[in-house]
Amino acid sequence: MTGRRSASASAVLRVVLDEGAIARSTIARRTGLSAAAVTGHVAELMQRGFLTELPEVAGAVGRPHVPVDLDTERFVVCGAHIAVDHLTVGLLDLRGKVLAQQEVPHHGAEPAEQVAQIAELLDDLLIGHAPDRTPLGLGVATGGWVDEASGTVVEHGFLDWRGVPLRDLLTEVTGLDVRVDGHSRALIHAERLLGQPRARSSVVQLFTGNVVDAAFATGDTVHHGPRSAAGAVAHLRVDDSEESCRCGRSGCLEATVSERTVARKAAEAGLVETADFPAILRLAATGNTRAVALFHERARIIGQAAALLFDVLNPEILIVLDQSVRDVEGCLSTIRDEVSQRSWTCQDAEKFLVASSFPGTELVTAGAAAMLNSLYEDPLFTRLPHAS
Ligand SMILES: [Zn+2]
Structure with a gap:
């Protein structure tokens, strides 16, 4: 458990992460901590090497101050x-x-x-x-x-x-x-700290790579559930799929949209010589019509899962991490269209369904x-x- 002192230090550090170079008095206003408490926490965080003082700034009104910022060098x-x-x-x-x-x-x-x-x-x-x-x-x-x-x-x-x-x-x-x-x-955690401030109220993260899974957070809590098993959406049944799954059934989400499946389908259709996902992604990214169509078909199925997650969990936002959303034109819109058609709760998919904040470094x-x-x-x- 984190103590109160550490919780306050955490609040100070996170304000500096959000704001960049900042005066101690502003940190006090943002966190609701007293000026003396902020001074103490800043001193301790500087001593640990997390914060550093910047050159003095002359105040337009009032006294000059010495802003602090994260020490990103140490x-x-x-x-x-x-x-x-x-x-x-x-x-x-x-x-x-x-x-x-x-x-x-x-x-x-x-x-x-x-x-x-x-x-x-x-x-x-x-x-x-x-x-x-x-x-x-x-x-x-x-x-x-x-x-x-x-x-x-x-x-x-x-x-x-x-x-x-x-x-x-x-x-x-x-x-x-x-x-x-x-x-x-x-x-x-990454989105809440560094990416989407909206994810701090409630968020669903959907990951569709070879592995397909999801996670959910509300307030300050990322949900784990008993034995940390939450988010296993791999075997969710989707419409319009007969793809056989390693679980023994067919039509599961993961088996249908997994990068391996896409690569295999592309090879079967003669789009690429071998079942190589990066190659088919590059083909779609450069506008090859048949490759793009394959990804749009897949995006509709991702949309089915996203719609269901919206309705079950009603998050402030749903973030999709998917290479085709990043690289192939129209995939994000296709997922949003499917959500708009299927979800009972998501009124504006454009606003509430977004791509990962970390393209290329996810x-x-x-x-x-x-x-x-x-x-x-x-x-x-x-x-x-x-x-x-
Ligand atoms: Zn399955």
């Missing part, structure tokens, strides 16, 4: 994402800006091998891009069923992982403070957000390497 937060085919590893500053990222295939290797690969990639990035900074910790996100509290991948069907203690494995190899979370929940941001969220939630108790 630390890096490491992020990693484990996808079905590849790993993404990167470094972010305290403002969530991606300083460097790298994506490599993992060839379906065993967990221990992937952990070693992540550690090696991180070492290279730290040496190459942040030789003078201290790594503050490592956040890791992946799809499927992840128990954040124990840092365990309970089940990842595509990777065929069951009960993998990912946090412990990575802590041992990297020596860093490691946090592990499901990628949709981690993306909600996966590494998801990973790092698992760590950044811990930091912003509890800046005084974050386990820190000793300041050098």
Whole structure:
């Protein structure tokens, strides 16, 4: 549990994240804390290296003041994402800006091998891009069923992982403070901290890659549910699909819209030579009519799921993370159209259904957000390497 002192420090740090360079008196107004309390928290956060003082500013009226801002030079937060085919590893500053990222295939290797690969990639990035900074910790996100509290991948069907203690494995190899979370929940943290302020009231994150899952948050709480199993929308039955699923049934959401399925269909239709998703995505992005049509058909099915999530959870916004939404013209509109036709509660899909705030850096941001969220939630108790 976070104490009151840490909760106030968290409020101070988050105001600075939102506003940038800011006077202590403004922080006091925004947080409702007393001037003396703000001065104390700022001093402590400076001592930890999270905040820094900027040159004095002459006030137009009143006294000159010394604004404070996040110190984005001292630390890096490491992020990693484990996808079905590849790993993404990167470094972010305290403002969530991606300083460097790298994506490599993992060839379906065993967990221990992937952990070693992540550690090696991180070492290279730290040496190459942040030789003078201290790594503050490592956040890791992946799809499927992840128990954040124990840092365990309970089940990842595509990777065929069951009960993998990912946090412990990575802590041992990297020596860093490691946090592990499901990628949709981690993306909600990222959106609330760095992306969509509207996500702070209530939000559904839908992730449609190879893995398809979702997460939901209201107020300050991201919903986990018993055993952290919330958000498993993979086997939701969708209309107009006979696609057979690994669960033994057919017409499931994940089996129908998974990137692997799209790649296979494109190859069957002779659009690409082999079932290669990036190739078919590039084809659609450059306007190939048949490839675009394939993605629009898929977008309508994503829209079915989005409409249902709107009606069940009635979020302030629903955020879709999908490569075709990012790269293929018209996919987002198609999803919105489907939601408008099907949802009983979403009156304005244009306004309430949006694309991810992190185009091109979604996966590494998801990973790092698992760590950044811990930091912003509890800046005084974050386990820190000793300041050098
Ligand atoms: Zn299924």
